[in-house]
Amino acid sequence: MQIELLKFPYSYMEYEKELQIRELKVLLPDVEILSDTKHSTIISGETISADNLKELTYYCAYILDGVRSPTHQGLYEQDNTMRVVKQHTRYSTHGLHEYKGKFNPQIVHAIANVFGVQRGQAVLDPFNGSGTTLVECAHAGIEAYGTDINPLACFISNTKVTALKMDMVKASSRLQELKRVLAQPVAIDFTEGDERLNYLYSWIPRETLCILESIRQEVENDEPAIRDFFLVIASDLIRDYSYQEPSDLRIRRRKSPFPEIKFSDAFFQNACKFMKKIEQVQSI
Ligand SMILES: C[S@@+](CC[C@H](N)C(=O)[O-])C[C@H]1O[C@@H](n2cnc3c(N)ncnc32)[C@H](O)[C@@H]1O
Structure with a gap:
């Protein structure tokens, strides 16, 4: 049996080329590599496990008897236009929240x-x-445990994993409800001397804080996967809409203008974008 393994159309780093060959040898130990070019690898063997072929990371598809089948990675990295133009590192829930020092998935x-x-x-x-x-x-489908000294990291991680199993019908209907609620955000009672509020107001415009509080109140009693999904979407936007200079890792007051798009619109756009990604992963 001879199979052509198709590579992604972007250039691989040296370490990726090495990982590609090493995982091939582990997943398909009995095959012989007949050729390896920039675009594909041709392998042959008596028996080749289709399940293992689908697990290869650095191939988007394989051709057997003239039939092209995608790998799981090929499906994950496929964008909405069905083209794969560059290595996607934000597929699935990976891009749900910014965090410095992420591994490439x-x-x-x-x-x-x-x-x-x-x-x-x-x-x-x-x-x-x-x-x-x-x-x-x-x-x-591998059981995994994580720990981190940073509670935000744990919150984001748990949310990214539980969001994969989110009930998408419920989540869509909750998003519609949030749209209705955010058309008239709650007014926060500002009491002089409230240390926590004073601190928050010094970093976040009041209008944005009212929207954040409305989202928090609205999702508070939702099932955890849905509640945390919306909270993490909102959390990821806070830096861009705060008085912190978003591009500066140090604590610096912003000089750059606020984004043109309103916080609530950005929230809905991101929620819709990730709900589509999650539906795609659930289908895989
Ligand atoms: C580069 S990130 C890890 C990336 C992650 N492994 C992934 O899959 O994307 C490093 C993490 O180590 C955490 N960390 C640093 N010192 C720690 C400690 N003593 N105990 C637990 N976590 C720690 C940091 O909070 C940070 O989130």
């Missing part, structure tokens, strides 16, 4: 393959950051 997936991690085994990421490892394990 592809690295995690490839390393799990190289280690031969399988269903029934467990993975621990003791410094889980915003959860790239945990999400990749969830995709593969």
Whole structure:
């Protein structure tokens, strides 16, 4: 049996080329590599597991008997226009919240393959950051645990994983309800001397704070997956809509103008974008 494995159309880094060959040898140990070019690898073998072919990270598809089938990674990295133009690192729930120092999801997936991690085994990421490892394990059906000293990192990670199983019909209907509520956000009672509010007002415009508070109140009693999904979407926007200079990692007052699009519109746009991504992952 001879199979052509098709690579993604972007250039691979040296470490990716090495991971690509190493995971091939682990997932398909009995095959012979007949040729390896920029665009594809041709392999041959007596028996080749279709399940393992689909797990390859650095191939978007394979051709067997003239029939082209996508790998899981090929499906994840496919954008809405059905083209793959560059390596996507924000597919699925990976891009749900900014976090400095994320792994590329592809690295995690490839390393799990190289280690031969399988269903029934467990993975621990003791410094889980915003959860790239945990999400990749969830995709593969591998039990995974994470810890992090930063509570926000734990919150984002848990949300990214639970959002994968979110009931999309319920989530869509809650989003419609949020639209109705945010048309008239709550007014926050400003009491002089309230240290917490004074602090928040010094960093976030009142109008934005009222929208944030409305979102928080509205989703408070929702099931955790849906509640946290909307909270994380809102949280990811706060920096851009605060008095902090968004591009500066240090604490600096902003000099750049606020985004032109309103906070609530950005919130709805991002919620819709990620709901589409989650539906795509659920279908895979
Ligand atoms: C680069 S991130 C990890 C990325 C993550 N492994 C992934 O899959 O994307 C490093 C994380 O280590 C966490 N960290 C640093 N020191 C720690 C400690 N002593 N205990 C737990 N977490 C720690 C930081 O809070 C940060 O979130």
